[in-house]
Amino acid sequence: MNRTKTFLFFLTLLSTVAPLPLAAQIDEETIQHIDSYVNVNPDSAVILCNNALAQMPAKASSHKSYLLAIRGNAHFTLGNNAAAIADFKASFRAAEEVADTTACVNALSDLGVTYRVNQQTDSALICYKQALAMLQSSDSPDLEASILTSIAVLFANQARLDEAVSFAEKGLEKARLTDDIQTQIYAASSLGSALFLAGHHERGLQTQRYIIGVAEKKGIPRYMLKTYAPIIAMHNRLGHPDSVRYYIDRGNAVLDKVPEASVESIGFLEQSFVILTDMGRYRESLDIQKKILAMQDSRPFIPLDRLWQRIALNYKGLGDIEKMDEAYQTAIAIADSIHQSDINDQISDLNIRYHTAEKELAIANLQAEKSRRDTIIALITAGVIIASLLLIIYLRARRRKIEVENIRARLDGIEQERGRLAHELHDGVCNDLLGIELTLAAGRCDTGELSEMIRTTRNEVRSISHELLPPRFNGLSLTQLIAAYAQKSEGFVSYQPSAGAIDIDPEKSINLYRIIQEWTGNLRHHSTATCATVSLAESEGEITLDITDNGAPFDPSAVTSGGLGLENLNRRVKALQGTLNFFEKNGTNHISVKFFK
Template sequence: MRSLLLTGLLLLTISAGCPSTKAGPVSDFPYALQIDSLAEISFAEGDMRGSISLWLKAAEIADRCAATEQDSLNYSGFLQSLGVCYRRISMMDSTLYYYNRAWEIIRDKTSPAAFSEKTRLLTSMAILLTFMGRDEESMQYADRAMAMAENTTDMEMVMYAATNAGGIYARNGQFEKGTETLRTAMAKAGESGLPDKQLSALTMIISLHFLSGQRDSAYFYMNRAEKFAEELPEKSVAVLGFRETQAQILRQMGRYAESNAIYRKLLSDAYENSSVREDAGWINIARNYADMGQWNNAAESYENAYSALDSIYNADINAEVSEWSAKYGAAEQELEISRLEQESLRNRTALQLWIIIAVVLVAVLAGVVLTTVFRRRHQKKVEELRLAQKYIDGLEKERARVARDLHDGVCNDLLGIGMRLSAMRNGNTGDSSGSTSGQDTAAQQDEILSMLEGLRSEVRTISHDMMPPQFNLSDIEEVMEMYTGRFRSQTSAEIGFNASITGTRTWQQVPERIAYEVYRIFQEQMGNIIRHSGATRIEAALTLTDDVLSLTISNDGQAFDPAASKEGIGLTVMSERAKTIGAVISSSTSGGSQEFRLDVPFGNDK
């Protein structure tokens, strides 16, 4: 009575307050939403016909006034609600009609809200197919609904899909899948705090445990569900669904009379708000009577079941359901083809983009490579020019040194010899009488011969210094030992030379390019010490290990700066020679002793 009064007052309010049908969509559509809210209240109380009246009115306004996508989605929701209401009063043809209209509105929409409405419609179709006994198709729609629910953020819709899908899976023996799905539904229901959602989830869990043979668990959850049912209207959808499950379990427990009482109560409202398929309800009543031995009542119930069966399994209705499934399947194929085309277009676009990026990268890389190659060639030419200039500078300095040696040494000696010979020819011995004795002449000749011998020795030294060492005939230790021996004869300083090996490498294994540069550096440093330091003692040591060739030259003379001297090739040229073989030059002073050190690492040279 309360729901009828509410519906009447609502219709009166709407009729009085609704603007003219000529009004624009902006002023009309809010009324449709108000009607939808009141229809939900009527539906929750189990008043299916009152809900149908309200949603028909809301759908009429929406059909005329929907202006935005959200309006269209609300319109689809009104139509789907009408389909659910008609299913609950067993008017399957009307159910399919409104489901079809709803699908036409949302089929091409892809917003999250549209996915929510599609999830709802697919779930409703799964329930309808279960109601008609088409279980295999029902499971397919349940799968589609769960897949669609992944695209929506509407938790209530996710809960609705999961609750019904879990029950459908359990009904078809897929208990593990059903359990997992119902756990999701129960968690969402608990988060919502709404008793109708929690009762719906519990009802499915009860069915799952009962069908899987876990009857103790089913009884436990049934008692728990009863508490939620007491909080809701007796004719609400959630309570009626629970009562149907309760009737099934009471029958299995052998409590036939109680089971029949619930079934009869459900069937008495079959054309107002049905949660049980009419033929299935009468068949269960007939079986209860048969188990109680009431054969006449059982026969009458079977007749009612067959009568209802003819209505439910009407060929036209089944054909419409098949047509709807075929239409949805075709739409899915169209959507899949469209998705594949879009994906192919995206892939082609991405491929073209990557090709462009690759071409640009290759061009940049080629530019970098070419720039690097040209730069290296340029640097190589510059380095070659620098080395050539350095070589020429070295030659010029060496020629200048030889020229100075010839001028200061050989030329002066030759001048002295010439002056002596001129004096002998003129008979001038240097005394006041101007006479020359035979003894004096012999002495002068001996002096000239000595000067010639010194001159010869000096010229030979200069020529030896200019001549490159022959490492194909001797190793570095022998060449440096011979040079030290010659050097001793040209100076009054005491010179010592020591060569030693630590390791497996031999003197013959020292690469010729390293030996040559070390020899020239040794030669220059020895000359610099004699010319500039005034040393009285020089000690040179050549040490060979598996990894390093070291040359150490120490002297007791004064410190000097070879780089500042105009004599020889200087420290700069020695440094350049060291750099070409990767050597390191260092010098130090300690206790009045000057030390020069050259270290040449071998690396991979053998």
């Protein structure tokens, strides 16, 4: 449409479109007034619907549903199928919210037709199934006629002609019960085409001629064009060139009065290019095909794979083999994507459901779908919660197991400590006391000798008592406790403190202190060492205890079970969750304990 035509269009629109009533006055008469523009001036119908909808309350209503359906039909007439589908869906939702069955079926019927024209057969089928199910409990012959006729077209497109004729006859029978001329034209025209395709040529032509007369009498170009396309195809099939040219001329005479991207225009143009190809006018036919493909939002009636096959025939007629091959490849690619068997199965199911009056819907409604989604989300959430609980239980059980092992190790360490101290009391203090007793019994009263023996025994008892005293009772830090222990060792133990302060929790401090006591005590009483050095260091949270001595080389693997308190030592290191290593370096024995704070 050029600028001049656009300007004239809006002048006409401003002069012909009457002002809309107020929101409170938008009633059935107003809606019928707006609906009357759909066929003669669909652009005006869209504007009127927009104005009316803008004045209405936000909540759903039957009037809103019908206005949305009218706007959808106007978009459909203009060839804007995407906008039409959106409006029909909105119309159905509004009708469903207020439980208006008639409006629901009306929206589903229009939506199904749009899907079918868009070659979305499966979506169209869903709409028809749901509409038929709703009509089971209502008496709306016009709506039932529309649905049955649409199903007939669907069957015809799938080459199931006997079923198409059956549904078309039922559709026309219902249409005759109404005074809706458009519904009658739609039903009768569809029946004429189905009869002809099924081999009943004369009946098909007669039905089509009758409908052409009705459309021309009403003066509706859209429906006139709609009835010309089928009869052109019929005469072409029968080899009547004069009749073909006659109806093509009559169609061309009204073509510019119908939106170029409308269903009726495209249907007529498609039939025209088929005839032109048969006449050998390949370039003219190809121009029409390219025009159809280039139309925004347009969808051909015939399947796209067949359209590309016909494009290939035109290129073949023009001798352009390369483009012919490209067109065939496109047709093959489109045909491969069509799930024809699934569609046929669904159509068969629809036929059975209708004739056996089954009332269940074949598709889930939106609420059921939402319920399924909620159930899935709930199951996933429950699974995550259960998994989290199991993980928490496992971690708690693991921590409890570690705590039990630590307690057991501590108790075992206490038992080992008691055994070692008992051994030292028996071999040390008891033997010293026995020596004093024997000296006194022998009558030797050397006061100096007895004093020295008693002093040695007292020191031994003091040393053992200090070892029995838990470090935390002293009120000292670990480093202070180690330093005090070294000072009381009479020069046997020396301590090399770290550069900075080391903060270790009390439980680990006790185990570390006992390891120092255990090992240096073993060195003092059971080895050739004359001195031992203790050092403590921390690096990035790891504590390292090193004890070196100058005794004979030590081989831990050669020590029998319980020897030198190794078993007790290992238990304490295990309680620290650390590592214990023995090695020799530069003639010096080393024991190294490492663990993390």
